[in-house]
Amino acid sequence: MRRYVPVAVLVFAVYIVFSGSVSPYDLVIGALLAVGVSLAASRYLVRDPSKACSIGRFARLVWYALYYLTVAEFRAHRKVIGIILSRDMPVRPAIVRVPYRARGEYTVVASANSITNTPGTVVVDIDTDKSLFYVHWIYAEGLDPETAYENILKDFETRLSRVFE
Amino acid sequence: MIEEVVRYAGLAMLVAGGFINLVGAVGLIRFRNFYLRLHAATVSTIGGTFYPLLGLALISLSTPELGEWRFFMGGSLLTAAFILLMLAPAGSHALARATHRASVARPEPVIADHLEEDRGG
Structure with a gap:
């Protein structure tokens, strides 16, 4: 029921x-x-x-949506708009491995959607056996998986884990 | 008073969305390869579509001349905005994955392509 x-x-x-x-x-x-x-x-x-049925999880989802749609999106938009409008277009594009810790399907899909919806990062492929996202990153701060995780995914995944895991 | 505030907030979102769409279009032209252009397209997804739809919902809700229909318009715009938010990335994922698998567009310039390495390239 x-x-x-x-x-x-x-x-x-x-x-x-x-x-x-x-x-x-x-x-x-x-x-x-x-x-x-x-x-x-x-x-x-x-x-x-x-x-x-948990009200607490629903409240955390609403809180995540508010945070994501304002703070995270604003930060990413400012960065990519800056790149597009600058004269020499400083890009450092790379497809990097981003390991994810989440187990639940909802968490993985929501993380991937969040990454793609923020300008500057697009998930190109996923390897479910090795728990890896392959992310095209417009300005790669670093190439090793840990740096990529810290910069791209950590923020979203920890918040989404509290909702779905 | 509150209606005015809501309406101007909606108008601000609409104007910001127009500006962001313009920037996205410029980016589509200026970037040099498929993957970089995909980033320019995602700029227009949230800033150029989600927020303007939200703005239109606010405008229609704060226009009493529309009568009962303003709830219908506002509600459907709101629903459309959130459904778009959830479904738009699916399109980007499919495009990016298919392009990389088929190797129809080289991700040049690129400083590293770990997906190519892991696939046995």
Whole structure:
């Protein structure tokens, strides 16, 4: 039972926000959709119901989103915009190995998405056996995996581990 | 009063997004290879698409002339922004991975390519 609740709540919330109305018609359709989608999809989406129901984890996800969308993005945008607009375009491009510590699939996907969404770093490939991201880095501060981890991933992964791990 | 503040915040996001998109376009032209251009494209994903959509949502929510429809517009813009935030990197990943696998674009200039080394290059 607890497996189905988080998915249903999420679907219902998205439906209500998207339709922008709380008329009885929308409430009924939203509830029906929420029940149907969560019955069909929960077993693929939720592996550990106690994690998915945790309010604390959800709060940390919101906090991560706020931090990521303001501080991290602002820093990265300023850097890449600086490179684009400068006269000689100082780039030091490299594809580096970045080892990740996370075990959960959600953490790995969210980390990779965060890295790619910040300008200046793009995940090119992933090696799940060796737990490595291959990241194209526009201004490589260093080539060894530890420097790359410290500069690119550490910040995101530690915060996301508190949400998903 | 609060409506004015929200509307101007939305307008500021919209203007900033326009500027960032312009910079991204300049970067697409000035960078010299595929991978560097990909970085210019990701500049336009967050700064040039996510924030302007958020700004448009704020503007529509703070425009009472739209009546009930402002919630519909604001809500769908908000949903679109967050779905884009989650799905846009999937496209970048697919492009970068496929390009590297097929070796159709050399990552030149480059100071190190560990992916090439590990793949037995």
